[in-house]
Amino acid sequence: MQTHITDSFRNTPEGEVAERILRNCVHCGFCLATCPTYQILGNELDSPRGRIYLIKQVLEGATPTAKTQLHLDRCLTCRNCETTCPSGVEYGKLLDIGRHIVEEKVGRSASETATRTALKTGLGTPLLFNSALKLGQGVRGLMPRFLKSRIPAAEAAGDWPQPRHARRMLVLQGCVQPGLKPNINTATARVLDRIGISLLAAAAAGCCGALAHHLNDTDDGLAAARRNIDAWIPHLDAGVEAIVMTASGCGVMVKDYGWLLRDDPAYADKAARISAATRDISEVLIVERAALSALNLPPSAKKIAYHPPCTLQHGQKLSGGVEVLLTDAGFELTPVAEKHLCCGSAGTYSILQPDIANQLKARKLGHLQAGAPELIVTANIGCLTHLQSGSAVPVRHWVELLDEVLAGH
Template sequence: MQTNLADFIKDTREGREADAILRSCVHCGFCTATCPTYQLLGDELDGPRGRIYLIKQVLEGKTPTAKTQLHLDRCLTCRNCETTCPSGVQYGRLIDIGRKVVEERVPYSFATNLKRTALRELLPRKWLFTPAMKTGQLFRPLLPKSLQNKVPRKENAGAWPTRAHARKMLLLDGCAQPAMSPNINAATARVFDALGVQLVVAPKAGCCGAIRHHLNDHDGALDDMRRNIDAWWPLVEAGAEAIVMTASGCGVMVKDYGHLLAHDAKYADKAQRISDLTKDLSEILPAFELELQIRLNGKIGKRVVYHPPCTLQHGQQIRGKVEGVLRAVGVDVQLCKDSHLCCGSAGTYSVLQPELSYQLRDQKLANLEASQPEMIVSANIGCLTHLQSGTDTPVKHWIELIDKALSAAH
């Protein structure tokens, strides 16, 4: 694709990156076949190729409109198009650049801006979000359905292991997940403890930066990243083997720290080291498959269907590992029809684009429940909460299955 970027962007870091991405697109349109919003709306501008053209026009100096903004905001950033693209177009990075430029020129309405600001300022701050979530859970039966969908029922996290082990790994506690489902990280710590690995949480680490980044507050997101690097670095230097991610949405973000902070002389090398150490849970546990198999084979009798989050299968390009671990320990796990498609959660998308989000959720649940599973499992807090809001079938993080079975085996 030929480009001629406008003066305001062409010599900037973002401009050079966008130019390279635009030039790699060959207009083939393969991406439209796997774009969830294009499938729903049938509009070229609600597919990756159309959005790429819109971004190109804006970066070349055309004045964006509210319609431009709408088409870009309807994108889930699921990155299914990246998996499909034969040319390796890094669409996820391009859409982040394009959205930020458009927002600078097309202000949101007061109501929309208020909602986006609330999400950007509340969710990443654990000291604000946790008491808000606890209050919501306390009064959950009185809340309207739209709010109940965002407030999972309170669950008992169980005990955090206290044994020390020679092998140590860091665990990102995160911002939203500890309040919404504290049992996920606790279950992960118990599983690792049983395998002789101690998971350590750095107290000053917090939001990975994804929320602010995808809401166009790129500077705020970089501050989140720097804070996490500072919090983790002493433990990295002390020999932590990896930084474990139990939420794939956080994992894909932290793995991008090296790229996003490459311009920062103080943090560039540290950021790349952090990205290199970052591993999704499903990348670590295959090394322990044999031990888990010996302990658990035949002890998990549930019929399970697995929803692979977009941030895992498309963002991190990790496929097959969760299913492999579960099958190794005897779980009857299946994938559903169109398992490559997004469930509609997509971070804050379900709040900002509820109509499309719930259409995608209902389509996904219909496919997931077609095999009449006893449980739906996934690997990201957003997917878990979103899917559970539309079904009575239990929706759990897959590590909770293993934790429960290990506890029962003792």
Template sequence: MQTNLADFIKDTREGHEADAILRSCVHCGFCTATCPTYQLLGDELDGPRGRIYLIKQVLEGKKPTAKTQLHLDRCLTCRNCETTCPSGVKYGRLIDIGRKVVEDQVPYSFSQKLKRTALKELLPRKWLFTPAMKTGQLFRPLLPQALQNKVPRRENAGSWPTRAHARKMLLLDGCVQPAMSPNINAATARVLDALGVQLVVAPKAGCCGAIRHHLNDHDGALDDMRRNIDAWWPLVQAGAEAIVMTASGCGATVKDYGHLLEADPAYAEKAAVISGLTKDLSEIMPAFEAELEGKLNGKISKRVAYHPPCTLQHGQQIRGKVEGVLRAVGVDVQLCGDSHLCCGSAGTYSVMQPELSYQLRDNKLAKLAETKAEMIVSANIGCLTHLQSGTDTPVKHWIELIDSALTATH
């Protein structure tokens, strides 16, 4: 694709990156066939190829409109198109650049600004979000359905292991997951403890930066990333083997720290190291398959449907590992039809674009129901909460299934 970027961006870092991405696109349209929003809306401008054209026009100097903004905001950033693309177009990076440029030229309405500001100021701050979530859970039966969908029932996290091990890994506690589903990280710590690995949480680490970044607050996101690097660095220097991610959305972002901070001379080198150490939990566990099989084979009799989050299968390009671990310990795990498609959660998308989000959720749940599974498992807090809001079938993180079986054997 030929480009002629406007003066306001062509000599910037973002401009150089966007230009390279645009030039790699060959207009083939393969991406359109796997785009969830195009499948729902049937509009070329609500598919990756159409959005790429819109971004190209804006970067070449055409004035964007509210309609331009709407088409870009309807994108889930699921990155299914990147998996499909034969040319390796880095669409996720391009949409982030394009949205920021459009927002700078087309301000949101007051109500939209209020909602976006609330999300980026509340969600990443655990000291604000946790008491707000606990209050919501206390009064959950009185809340309207739309809010109940965002407030999972309270659960007990159980105990955190206290044994010390020679092998140590860091764990990103995250911002919303500890309040919404505290058992996920505790279950991960218990499972790894049983396998001789100690999980360590750096107290000053917090939101990975994804929330602010995808709401166009790129500077705020970079500050979140720098804070995490500062919190982890002493522990990395002390010999931590890996930084474990139990939320695939966080993992996709932290693995990108090296790229996002490469222009920061104070953090570029450290950010690259952090990204290299970052592993999704499903990348850690296969090394323990044989040991787990010995402990658990035949202990889990449930048929389970696995929903692979977009941030895992498309963002991180990790497929098959969760299913492999579960099958190794004897779980009957099924993938539903169209398992490559997004469930509609997509970070804050379910708040910003609820109609499309719930359509995608219901489509996904219908496919999952066809597996006749007793439980749905996934690997990202957003997917878990979103799917659970539409079904009575239990929806859990896959590590919770292993943890409960290990606990039952003691």
């Protein structure tokens, strides 16, 4: 695609990246077929190609409007279009740049700003989130059904094994996950402990920064990244092998720290090192598959449906690993149609764009439940809670099932 980017953008690092990405797009439109918002809304401006065109216009000098912002806001950042695109267009990076510029030029109403700030602070601060969650869980029994479905009942965490192995890995605890589903990280620690790896958490690490980043608050997102890098580098220096992610939404963000901080002389190298050491738990266990099979897993008769999060299959380009591990563990995976499509969770999207998010949730649950599974499993806390709010079938993280098989449940 030919571009005529204005001088004010062309000579900036963002403008150079945007121009390179735009030139790769040949306008073929293949990406429209797999874009969830285009599937639902049928409007070119709610497709990848339409959004690319909107961003191009802004970079070429057009004045963005609230309508431009709405079409960019409606994008789930699922990056399904990147998987489909035959020309390798890095749509996610272009969208980040476009959203940032449009946000600066169009701004937000006072109520939108308040909602976005409340989401960023409330969800990204574990102390605040956990206190509010405990309050909600305390009165959950008195709530109407639609509210009750949004607040999961309190769950036990299970034991975290004492560190006893020479091999060690770190885990990102996450901001909302330990409150909502505390068993996910302890289950991960137990599975790794059985194959000779101790899992540690760095107390000074916190939210990965994805919440702020996707709400266009670049400064807060990068501040979270720098805090985590400072917390993790000493552990890497001390011999920790990897930084394990149990939520794929966090994993895709941490794997991007190197890119996001590439122009920061104090952090660029450290950020690249952290990103290179980051692994989704499925990546770790696929490498350790022989050690897992040596444990002689007892067969499980459970029939389950797996939902691969977009942040795993499109963001991190990791497909098939979870299915292999669950099949090794004896589970029967039911066939699920439209595996590539987003469930509508997408971080804070389900709160900010509830109509589209709920349509996608209903569509996804229809496919997941078609094979009458006993359980639905996924790999990201956002997808898990979003799907559970509309499903009578329990939705869990797949690593919890593996932990239970290993424990002989």
